[in-house]
Amino acid sequence: xxxxxxxxxxxxxxxxxxxxxxxxxxxxxxxxxxxxxxxxxxxxxxxxxxxxxxxxxxxxxxxxxxxxxxxxxxxxxxxxxxxxxxxxxxxxxxxxxxxxxxxxxxxxxxxxxxxxxxxxxxxxxxxxxxxxxxxxxxxxxxxxxxxxxxxxx
Amino acid sequence: xxxxxxxxxxxxxxxxxxxxxxxxxxxxxxxxxxxxxxxxxxxxxxxxxxxxxxxxxxxxxxxxxxxxxxxxxxxxxxxxxxxxxxxxxxxxxxxxxxxxxxxxxxxxxxxxxxxxxxxxxxxxxxxxxxxxxxxxxxxxxxxxxxxxxxxxxxxxxxxxxxxxxxxxxxxxxxxxxxxxxxxxxxxxxxxxxxxxxxxxxxxxxxxxxxxxxxxxxxxxxxxxxxxxxxxxxxxxxxxxxxxxxxxxxxxxxxxxxxxxxxxxxxxxxxxxxxxxxxxxxxxxxxxxxxxxxxxxxxxxxxxxxxxxxxxxxxxxxxxxxxxxxxxxxxxxxxxxxxxxxxxxxxxxxxxxxxxxxxxxxxxxxxxxxxxxxxxxxxxxxxxxxxxxxxxxxxxxxxxxxxxxxxxxxxxxxxxxxxxxxxxxxxxxxxxxxxxxxxxxxxxxxxxxxxxxxxxxxxxxxxxxxxxxxxxxxxxxxxxxxxxxxxxxxxxx
Numbered sequence: 001x002x003x004x005x006x007x008x009x010x011x012x013x014x015x016x017x018x019x020x021x022x023x024x025x026x027x028x029x030x031x032x033x034x035x036x037x038x039x040x041x042x043x044x045x046x047x048x049x050x051x052x053x054x055x056x057x058x059x060x061x062x063x064x065x066x067x068x069x070x071x072x073x074x075x076x077x078x079x080x081x082x083x084x085x086x087x088x089x090x091x092x093x094x095x096x097x098x099x100x101x102x103x104x105x106x107x108x109x110x111x112x113x114x115x116x117x118x119x120x121x122x123x124x125x126x127x128x129x130x131x132x133x134x135x136x137x138x139x140x141x142x143x144x145x146x147x148x149x150x151x152x153x
Numbered sequence: 154x155x156x157x158x159x160x161x162x163x164x165x166x167x168x169x170x171x172x173x174x175x176x177x178x179x180x181x182x183x184x185x186x187x188x189x190x191x192x193x194x195x196x197x198x199x200x201x202x203x204x205x206x207x208x209x210x211x212x213x214x215x216x217x218x219x220x221x222x223x224x225x226x227x228x229x230x231x232x233x234x235x236x237x238x239x240x241x242x243x244x245x246x247x248x249x250x251x252x253x254x255x256x257x258x259x260x261x262x263x264x265x266x267x268x269x270x271x272x273x274x275x276x277x278x279x280x281x282x283x284x285x286x287x288x289x290x291x292x293x294x295x296x297x298x299x300x301x302x303x304x305x306x307x308x309x310x311x312x313x314x315x316x317x318x319x320x321x322x323x324x325x326x327x328x329x330x331x332x333x334x335x336x337x338x339x340x341x342x343x344x345x346x347x348x349x350x351x352x353x354x355x356x357x358x359x360x361x362x363x364x365x366x367x368x369x370x371x372x373x374x375x376x377x378x379x380x381x382x383x384x385x386x387x388x389x390x391x392x393x394x395x396x397x398x399x400x401x402x403x404x405x406x407x408x409x410x411x412x413x414x415x416x417x418x419x420x421x422x423x424x425x426x427x428x429x430x431x432x433x434x435x436x437x438x439x440x441x442x443x444x445x446x447x448x449x450x451x452x453x454x455x456x457x458x459x460x461x462x463x464x465x466x467x468x469x470x471x472x473x474x475x476x477x478x479x480x481x482x483x484x485x486x487x488x489x490x491x492x493x494x495x496x497x498x499x500x501x502x503x504x505x506x507x508x509x510x511x512x513x514x515x516x517x518x519x520x521x522x523x524x525x526x527x528x529x530x531x532x533x534x535x536x537x538x539x540x541x542x543x544x545x546x547x548x549x550x551x552x553x554x555x556x557x558x559x560x561x562x563x564x565x566x567x568x569x570x571x572x573x574x575x576x577x578x579x580x581x582x583x584x585x586x587x588x589x590x591x592x593x594x595x596x597x598x599x600x601x602x603x604x605x606x607x608x609x610x611x612x613x614x615x616x617x618x619x620x621x622x623x624x625x626x627x628x629x630x631x632x633x634x635x636x637x638x639x640x641x642x643x644x645x
């Protein structure tokens with residue numbers, strides 16, 4: 001049997017078992033609070049048991065149908081995910097409004113755009129417009145960082 | 154009834170609202186023609202912008218995006234053989250071949266007229282059916298609501314993308330997501346891992362932005378090499394008398410099919426257009442024309458997908474059960490603006506409800522004119538490079554998600570669910586069941602708890618409630634019906 005047919009049902013099954021384990025660690029409430037209803041853990045455990053049963057059906061289906069393997073994505077897709085991590089790191093360490101233009105620029109570049117002036121304009125004008133729209137019209141205050149500290153004072 | 158008609162009529166005198174519908178229709182058509190964006194992603198991205206609006210205006214923005222983007226998917230389906238939305242996939246079967254024959258204007262004219270008729274028909278049905286269903290729903294108690302939500306979840310099995318089992322797994326995962334946070338009765342925290350922001354549960358909006366928009370961004374990175382070839386368009390032509398003679402039966406049939414499919418919980422415009430198309434082919438006298446540029450094929454698919462929009466609003470407004478991915482976002486919009494969907498909406502907020510319906514009607518008329526007079530311009534927009542468009546979507550995703558609760562955690566949720574949604578779609582799981590499950594999760598658990606209290610913990614007494622039994626039987630048929638039918642057919 002091919003390993004790829006087992007992978008997805010196995011991931012779902014492991015996830016379900018972990019959730020059941022976590023649910024079993026949840027506190028229980030005294031009967032006077034819960035009454036004839038259920039404990040907080042009961043419903044999630046029921047859901048995960050259902051998921052485990054569905055996993056078995058999915059596994060049997062996959063073995064029977066043998067779907068074609070999913071081709072591995074190119075560097076554009078994996079690179080885009082790395083850029084999401086970069087966005088996370090930059091937002092925490094510098095400013096969300098530094099992270100957005102950098103990630104926008106790199107995303108365009110990664111996806112094959114080579115007109116640097118256009119990508120630079122797109123990467124700067126879009127977050128600036130959105131910033132003022134949300135700040136002035138919707139009155140949203142953005143998280144503190146290098147630029148927002150300077151702007152908000 | 155008079156009150157309802159007056160509320161609907163008041164739309165015409167509200168210049169601000171009319172302008173808003175006009176502007177949103179343009180935006181909706183743009184969203185619809187841009188491959189990958191679609192009504193669900195568009196509504197998810199625009200939801201944060203509606204926060205400071207009046208409830209009617211906010212919901213109008215979302216419903217207008219829904220109807221106009223659903224129609225606009227046909228423009229690119231006909232001109233570049235790439236459906237702007239999944240609901241327009243069936244339109245490519247005949248729309249593009251007709252356009253290749255040099256009749257792009259005729260194909261678009263038929264699509265616009267059929268979509269408008271479908272949309273208006275479904276809004277009329279919505280205005281009539283919703284209050285009637287609301288009157289029935291007043292009688293619902295926890296067992297009926299529990300059974301109804303189970304029925305809603307069972308319908309996920311037949312969503313177009315993904316297989317039945319995969320969709321149900323997605324739905325169950327969505328319901329589990331709804332259990333994150335403090336449990337309603339006992340207050341016990343579940344899976345919050347010390348994050349106080351999760352105490353109230355996962356916010357719907359960031360999850361939806363992640364599942365629909367961010368995951369689509371990652372999916373788009375796989376399609377960068379796809380090249381669309383645009384067909385020239387001189388002008389959109391209204392259908393001729395001959396065309397009307399050919400399509401009127403198909404349009405009427407598809408209006409009925411689309412509205413009915415839309416009303417079914419969790420079914421949406423994509424399923425409706427596929428069934429509308431195949432029924433048009435089945436009943437046609439010119440079956441051989443299908444796939445080669447049949448006007449009946451275009452009309453059948455387009456009337457059905459727009460008819461599904463009004464139909465999908467029925468369970469959304471009356472029962473709080475989303476009729477499609479986009480209506481799941483509209484449902485969240487209703488909640489964010491303090492309008493609790495359910496039968497009481499029809500007694501406590503009659504004006505608001507009928508103004509929303511009226512706005513949907515106006516939006517359907519507006520996209521008729523946009524389709525007729527500006528399709529050429531909108532088709533050009535679809536050629537905006539992906540390399541510039543999707544970075545803008547990225548910025549909208551993160552800023553929009555943050556704006557709802559001013560919480561960075563919401564941005565991380567968007568990114569996490571974006572990656573999760575991408576991997577799910579990569580392996581053939583649709584993301585809409587997760588969204589629907591998340592919305593229905595609390596309803597299922599709460600109504601099950603209340604039912605248990607009602608019956609002193611004896612859960613089997615739920616089966617003594619006739620209406621609950623009907624819903625549970627429908628749920629069983631929804632889940633096992635196709636399998637049993639196939640078995641019986643094979644045996645026969």
